[in-house]
Amino acid sequence: MNQRARWHVRDIILLALIGILFGVIFLGTNFIYDGLTVALTPVGLAPLANDISMGLWIMAGPLAGFMLRIPGAGFLGEFLAAVGEMFFGGQWGASTMISGAIQGVAIELGFTLTGYRFYNWITLLLTTLTSTVGTFAWDMFRNGYAAFSPKMLFLLLVVRFISIFFFGGILVKLITSLLERSHVLHR
Amino acid sequence: MNASLKLLLVLLISLEVSFTQSLSANLILITGSLFYLMIHKTSFRSLLLLGVVPFLPALGLFVTIYYFSPDHDLHFAWVLFTRMYVYVTAGASFTLTSTPLDLALSLEQNWHLPSKFAYGTLAAFNMLPKIKSAIVTIRTAGLMRGIVLSWWSPQLYFKAILVALNWSENLAQAMISHGFVEDQPRTFYRQIKITIIDYSMLIVIILAIQLPIWLLP
Known part of the structure; x- marks a missing residue:
C-alpha cells in the first residue's frame, strides 16, 4: 500500500478538479446520449443508450484510483464528479449524486479486491467487473430494468461491460501510462 | 431551509421514488418542487429547461416499457416517465436555491466534515x-x-x-x-445553524409523502 496513504488538501482539490474536467468534456458528449436515445427508441432499445454511455460516466473513478493510489480515491473521484455535475446542470438532478455514490462504491470495490497492492490490467478488469455489476443492479430499480425480458437484460449487461472496459479500462490505462511516462505523478 | 438538510430531503425522496411505483406521488412531488422553485423566483427560462432536459430519456424509457417489454405495463411506463421529472425537479429545488458554498459551510459546521x-x-x-x-x-x-x-x-x-x-x-x-492548516480547529465568521424549523420541515415533508407513495397508485 502507498506510504503516504493520507488525504491532503492538494489531493482533494486535484480529485475535484479532475471530476469537473471530465464533467466539462462530457457536457459536449450529451448529444451522443440524446442522439442514441432518439435512434434507439423506435426499435425499443432506448435503455441501450444508457449502457453505451456508462463507460464515459464512470471514467473519473478508475482514473482517480490509478493516479493517487490511496484507498478511497476511486470512490471520491467518482462521487465528486457527480456532485460537480449535479451543481452545474446535469441531466439527472439529484439522482446524479446517488448514482455517483453507487458507481463510486462499485469502482472502489474493484481496488479493494486487489488489497491496494497492485495497479495493472487485473485491477482494471476487476474495477470493470464490479462497476458493471454494481451500476446494473442500481438500474434494475432506477430505470425499471427489472421489467425487461432476460434476452434484453443480457444484451444491456454485455454492452455495459464493453463500454466500461473501453472507457474506464483501456482509455484510463492509456491516460495513466502517458502520465507515468512524463513523471508528473509524485508517488 | 438549511442546505445540507435540504440536500438530505431531496436525496431521501429520490431514493424512495426509485424503489416505489406510485404515479400520483410522483405528480405531487413534481408539482411541489415546481411550486417551491416558483416561490424562490426561479426564472421562466430555467423552469422551461427543466421540462425539456429529461424529456428524451423519459420518453425513451416510456416507449421501451410500454411497447417493447413483455408486460406492456402502461402504469409502470408512466411511473418511469414521471420519475425522471421527480429527479430533475427535486434536484433543481436544491441546486437552484443553494450554492456550493452554503452546502460546504453547512456540512463542515453541522456535520463535522473535515x-x-x-x-x-x-x-x-x-x-x-x-x-x-x-x-x-x-x-x-x-x-x-x-x-x-x-x-x-x-x-x-x-x-x-x-x-x-x-x-x-x-x-x-x-x-x-492564507493560514489554512489541515486538521486544525477553526472558528467561523459565518455561522450556520440547523433550527428546529429545519428539522420539522424535513420530518413533515417525509411523513406527508408516505401517504400517496404507499396508498395511491
Missing part, C-alpha cells in the same frame, strides 16, 4: 469557468498544429490532467499561505 474536504472541493468548484476555458485552449492549441483532440483521445485528458495537477498545487499553496 475542513480540508469542505474547502478543498469548494476551491476546485470555483475554478469551473477557468476549467472550461482551459479545455477550449487545449483543443485550439491542438488544432493550430493540425491535431484534432476529440473526447476519446487520451492526449486531451492527459493535457487536462496536467493543468489540474498544476492548479491543485497552486490552490493548495494559496490556501496554506
Whole structure:
C-alpha cells in the first residue's frame, strides 16, 4: 500500500478538479446520449443508450484510483464528479449524486479486491467487473430494468461491460501510462 | 431551509421514488418542487429547461416499457416517465436555491466534515469557468498544429490532467499561505445553524409523502 496513504488538501482539490474536467468534456458528449436515445427508441432499445454511455460516466473513478493510489480515491473521484455535475446542470438532478455514490462504491470495490497492492490490467478488469455489476443492479430499480425480458437484460449487461472496459479500462490505462511516462505523478 | 438538510430531503425522496411505483406521488412531488422553485423566483427560462432536459430519456424509457417489454405495463411506463421529472425537479429545488458554498459551510459546521474536504472541493468548484476555458485552449492549441483532440483521445485528458495537477498545487499553496492548516480547529465568521424549523420541515415533508407513495397508485 502507498506510504503516504493520507488525504491532503492538494489531493482533494486535484480529485475535484479532475471530476469537473471530465464533467466539462462530457457536457459536449450529451448529444451522443440524446442522439442514441432518439435512434434507439423506435426499435425499443432506448435503455441501450444508457449502457453505451456508462463507460464515459464512470471514467473519473478508475482514473482517480490509478493516479493517487490511496484507498478511497476511486470512490471520491467518482462521487465528486457527480456532485460537480449535479451543481452545474446535469441531466439527472439529484439522482446524479446517488448514482455517483453507487458507481463510486462499485469502482472502489474493484481496488479493494486487489488489497491496494497492485495497479495493472487485473485491477482494471476487476474495477470493470464490479462497476458493471454494481451500476446494473442500481438500474434494475432506477430505470425499471427489472421489467425487461432476460434476452434484453443480457444484451444491456454485455454492452455495459464493453463500454466500461473501453472507457474506464483501456482509455484510463492509456491516460495513466502517458502520465507515468512524463513523471508528473509524485508517488 | 438549511442546505445540507435540504440536500438530505431531496436525496431521501429520490431514493424512495426509485424503489416505489406510485404515479400520483410522483405528480405531487413534481408539482411541489415546481411550486417551491416558483416561490424562490426561479426564472421562466430555467423552469422551461427543466421540462425539456429529461424529456428524451423519459420518453425513451416510456416507449421501451410500454411497447417493447413483455408486460406492456402502461402504469409502470408512466411511473418511469414521471420519475425522471421527480429527479430533475427535486434536484433543481436544491441546486437552484443553494450554492456550493452554503452546502460546504453547512456540512463542515453541522456535520463535522473535515475542513480540508469542505474547502478543498469548494476551491476546485470555483475554478469551473477557468476549467472550461482551459479545455477550449487545449483543443485550439491542438488544432493550430493540425491535431484534432476529440473526447476519446487520451492526449486531451492527459493535457487536462496536467493543468489540474498544476492548479491543485497552486490552490493548495494559496490556501496554506492564507493560514489554512489541515486538521486544525477553526472558528467561523459565518455561522450556520440547523433550527428546529429545519428539522420539522424535513420530518413533515417525509411523513406527508408516505401517504400517496404507499396508498395511491
